[in-house]
Each structure stands twice: as structure tokens, then as C-alpha cells.
Amino acid sequence: MRSVVIAANWKMHTAPSDAGELAATIASRTRVDAPVERVICPPFVCLAAVRDALAGSGVAVGAQNVHHELSGAYTGEISAPMLAGLATWVIVGHSERRRDAGETDELIGRKLRRAIEAGLRPIVCVGEQLAERQAGRAAAVVRDQVHGILTAYGDATIGDPAADLDSAGVVVAYEPVWAIGTGRNATGADAAAMADTIRASIAETGLAELAGAAPVLYGGSVTAANIAEFLAEPGIDGALVGGASLKPDEMAGIVARAGLTAAARAGGAG
């Protein structure tokens, strides 16, 4: 049974002076009597404040990015070992980093490797552009992303890539680029179809266990008002939330709905 995950991506919002208070408010407003995994991913400079504010709350802390090398002459970058004690999760391959920092599937696969080596739970993001969807290529694009990332991961790995991936608690976020920050969300049915594509694509690389075990989240203009449409799909296991994740009311509604799904799954009802 896959766990239900609600991850907050705060992007370039909040500062060390206010992040802890917001995180604590969200933690207290999202307490539910069901096994929902809650994660807050603030900017790097807010990680310590958010970690302190969330101590004992059951809400985990994640970073929004990690470098693909362990150390070296990379001005302004943060490596996976540096996150020790600050974060237990990390987002890799967000489309805004593909867009702004030129991140490729190959680089994202190497970041995934570093995250897993460091014991961080990765949220790996994939998703198509609007023009790609309009051209009927959405599934092919996402399939190529999954293959590219996992191939690069395998190439960067000494030992057994499959064994490491199976035990790393990998989460995949399907985030259609045209839905991010636009208020224009995908439909639940489209997201579920892409979750199937993601699982099939993972299985094609030989990682059958990961394909079945990895939670697949939807991301892109998720709100308290539309979360139910996604969680009604058995193949969708939660959400990666951007804009709405800065609003405690929104997060309360999103996690409350996720609690229903988590409770139903725990009770064997689906």
C-alpha cells in the first residue's frame, strides 16, 4: 500500500525571520488522524528555522534542490552532505530548475544519486510543456524524462542501482509545466493517466518493484478546492503544492482531504 504524501514547495518565498512561524502554523492546522506524510520544502536559508519549528510535529523538512557533486568549486551551490541535520527530503528536477538553471534529465539523475547516497528521500519531478501536450506528445515526453533520469542514475551508481532505489522511498511528482502557478490544473483523469505512464516507464527500465512502490504525486495549481479530484484517482498518492502551500487554510483543506484517502487505504478500502 503506497503512502499518501502532501509536500509543500515554498519556492523563493519566506525568510529565516518568518518561515518558522508559518511552518508551525501549517503543522498545527494540518494535524489529521491518518497516516499522511507531510513535508515542507522552504528555501535553503530557512531550513534551520523550519526544522526547529517543526521539531516533534511529525512534519518533515525538505530542500528544493541539491547539487550533483559532493563538494568543489561550485559557487553558490549546496551539496547533499551539507543538508545533514537540516532536511530529510529533497525535490530534484523541478521544472523551474529545468527552465532557469538548464537542468537536464542526465543532471537530475546524478542529483538523484547524491540525494539517495545522503539518505534523503527524493521527490523527482517530471512533466510536459503545453506545446508538447497539444501535439499529443505528453506521455512520450514524460516517458523520456523517466528513462533519462533513471539511466543517468544507474550510470552514476556503484553497486546495484535497483536495490538502492527500492529502499530510498523515492516519490515521483507529475507536474505538467502549463499547470504550475497558472491556476489551470490538469484533470484528475489526465493526471491518473500520466501516473500510469510514469509507472510503466519505470517498469520499462527494469525497476518493477519501484514502479509499484513509488508514490506518484500530482502538482500544478493544487488547492483545497481541487485536491479531491486528484485523490479520487487510485493511482495518485498525493500532491506537490506550490502557491497554496504558503496559505495555512489551503494546506489545512488539502491535508484534511488527503487524510480521508490515507484512512481509506489504511482500512483497506482503497
Ligand code: PGA
Ligand atoms: P503551484 O506549484 O502549486 O503553484 O502550481 C506547484 C509546483 O511547482 O510544485
